[in-house]
Amino acid sequence: MKILTVVGARPQFVKAAAISRAIAASYADRIEEVLVHTGQHFDSNMSQVFFEELGIPEPAHNLGIAGGGHGAMTGRMLEAIERVLIDERPDALLIYGDTNSTLAGALAAAKLHVPIAHVEAGLRSFNMRMPEEVNRILADRVSTLLLCPTPAAVENLATEGVRDGVHMVGDVMYDVALFYRERARAQSTLLATLGLQEGPFVLATCHRAENTDDPSRLAGIVGALAEIGRRMQVVFPVHPRTRKLLADGGHLERMGDVRLLEPIPFLDMVALEQASRVVLTDSGGVQKEALFYHVPCVTMRDETEWVETVELGWNRLAGADRDRIVAAFEDSLASEPSRDVAPYGAGDASDRICALLTSEIPVAVRAHRDA
Numbered sequence: 001m002k003i004l005t006v007v008g009a010r011p012q013f014v015k016a017a018a019i020s021r022a023i024a025a026s027y028a029d030r031i032e033e034v035l036v037h038t039g040q041h042f043d044s045n046m047s048q049v050f051f052e053e054l055g056i057p058e059p060a061h062n063l064g065i066a067g068g069g070h071g072a073m074t075g076r077m078l079e080a081i082e083r084v085l086i087d088e089r090p091d092a093l094l095i096y097g098d099t100n101s102t103l104a105g106a107l108a109a110a111k112l113h114v115p116i117a118h119v120e121a122g123l124r125s126f127n128m129r130m131p132e133e134v135n136r137i138l139a140d141r142v143s144t145l146l147l148c149p150t151p152a153a154v155e156n157l158a159t160e161g162v163r164d165g166v167h168m169v170g171d172v173m174y175d176v177a178l179f180y181r182e183r184a185r186a187q188s189t190l191l192a193t194l195g196l197q198e199g200p201f202v203l204a205t206c207h208r209a210e211n212t213d214d215p216s217r218l219a220g221i222v223g224a225l226a227e228i229g230r231r232m233q234v235v236f237p238v239h240p241r242t243r244k245l246l247a248d249g250g251h252l253e254r255m256g257d258v259r260l261l262e263p264i265p266f267l268d269m270v271a272l273e274q275a276s277r278v279v280l281t282d283s284g285g286v287q288k289e290a291l292f293y294h295v296p297c298v299t300m301r302d303e304t305e306w307v308e309t310v311e312l313g314w315n316r317l318a319g320a321d322r323d324r325i326v327a328a329f330e331d332s333l334a335s336e337p338s339r340d341v342a343p344y345g346a347g348d349a350s351d352r353i354c355a356l357l358t359s360e361i362p363v364a365v366r367a368h369r370d371a
Contacts, residue, residue: 001030001031001032001092001357001358001361001362002032002034002088002089003031003032003034003090003091003092003093003094003117004034004084004085004088004092005019005033005034005035005036005094006036006093006094006095006096006101006104006105007036007037007059007096007101008039008040008099008101008102009099009101010266011096011097011283011284012097013054013266014054014266014285015096015097015119015120015172015176017054017055017056017176018172018173018176018179018349018350019033019094019119019172019350019354020035020057021179022351022353026351026354027354027358031357033094034060034090035056035060035061036060036063036105037061037062037063038063038077038080038081038100038104039062039063039064039066040065040073040077040100053265053266054266063080063081063084065077065080070100073100074100074103074104075104077100077101077105078104078107081109082108082111082112085108085109085112085114086112090114091114091115091362091365092114092115092116092144092145092357092361093106093108093109093114093115093117094119094357095116095117095118095139096118096119097120097132097136098120098132098133098135098139099132099135100135102135102136103138103139106138106139106142106143107138107142109142110142115144115145115364116139116142116143116145117143117144117147117353117361118139118140118145118146118147119172119353120136120147120148120153120171121136121139121140121143121146121147121157121166122140122146122148122149122152122155122157123149123156123306124136124153124156124305125303125304125305126303127210127302130208130209131209140157140160143165144165144364145165145357145360145361145364146162146166146167147169147353147356148166148167148168149170149171149344149345149349150168150171150306150308150343151168152307152308153168154166165360167352167356169349169353170344170346170347170348170349170352171344171345171349172349172350173285173288173289173344174288174292174344174345174347174349175347175348175349175350177270177292178347180267181270181274181292181293183267184267184270184274185274187267188267188268188270188271190264190268190271191272191275194235194259196233199233200232201232201233201275201276202229202232202233202234202235202276202277202278202279202280202329203234203236203272203273203276203278203281204225204234204235204236204258204279204280204281205237205239205279205281205283205286206221206236206238206239206242206281206282206300207282207283208282208283210282210301211301211320212241212245213245214320217320218245218246218249219249219251220320220321220322220325221300221320221322221325222251222255223254223322224300224321224323224325224326225255225258225280226256226257226258227322228280228329229258230256230257232277233259234257234258234259235272235276236255236260236261237262237263237264237269237272238260238261238262238263239263243260270289273290273293273295274293274295277296277333278295278296278297278298278329278332279295279296279297279298280300280325281297281298282299282300282301284305284306287299287304287306287309287315288309288344290309290314290315291308291309291312291314291343292344294314294339295314296332296333296337297309297314297315297316298315298316298318298329299317299318300318300319300320300325301317301319301320302317303317304317308343308344312338312343313335313337313338314337316331
């Protein structure tokens with residue numbers, strides 16, 4: 001059985017690595033994986049270094065598509081992925097998450113009647129202003145296998161009337177956290193390089209368009225980081241697009257003692273997450289990783305798809321208001337949530353997904369051919 005995997009952004013590289021590793025370990029005789037990199041993240045620190053660190057095979061197809069508006073980017077990806085699908089003739093398409101690469105892959109496969117398996121199906125922020133929300137809803141609608149990381153995701157799909165092909169498998173990111181946490185501690189030298197082993201620090205990330213493209217929200221976040229930076233060292237690996245918008249808005253000089261870094265490799269990021277006192281982020285993946293490593297998190301958004309992190313006390317929603325972010329940070333320092341929690345499965349999501357691919361995709365292929 002041939003599976004075409006489409007990835008484009010750094011969180012997808014990490015998730016794909018977990019599945020690829022499971023295929024190589026136990027399913028190599030049943031699954032042939034062909035990797036397609038759309039190029040959505042093109043900077044070497046956002047892309048190539050991840051393939052090297054995570055042991056992902058070089059993509060069979062690198063489409064080199066990045067930049068431009070959502071419509072232009074998605075359209076170019078759709079056209080290119082369609083050509084790859086026609087040439088490769090896979091039995092199924094495997095997609096991850098909620099990026100433009102995800103949507104383009106889903107649409108291309110659906111129009112060619114190729115069964116689709118969607119990892120992280122069923123997540124909802126209930127905010128249709130988020131491009132990611134649009135992408136994930138549309139991808140779910142055309143998917144054959146909906147591979148859900150949490151019971152809440154299963155419930156979301158049921159509420160929308162989607163029940164066929166829905167499977168609760170757990171979160172592949174938890175698989176990744178278990179596999180790489182000790183390796184990051186042993187191999188990363190970034191903490192020593194930055195002098196961060198001497199005291200507590202805050203790790204910050206910010207990249208979502210809802211924050212970076214709104215001047216008032218970005219100003220609120222910058223103000224909060226600057227204020228927190230007066231109390232504790234703040235380390236901020238900056239997405240290239242975020243850095244440009246910070247510069248264009250005149251925010252860089254307002255960030256005070258906040259330590260800005262270039263995008264960092266995966267193992268360095270895991271090392272920072274584990275060692276930090278509090279995480280400030282608008283990233284869904286980083287929210288979960290903070291919980292995995294038992295680090296309090298403040299999410300600089302008004303809602304989250306990962307509701308379990310909030311319900312369990314490890315995460316606080318603060319929006320983009322300066323005072324709310326600072327107050328949530330202070331609350332996080334005083335919090336002591338339970339560490340005896342495992343809302344994202346048992347660390348075997350990748351194996352569960354591979355088993356479903358081998359059992360369900362042949363049935364879906366026959367159904368497509370008989371239709």
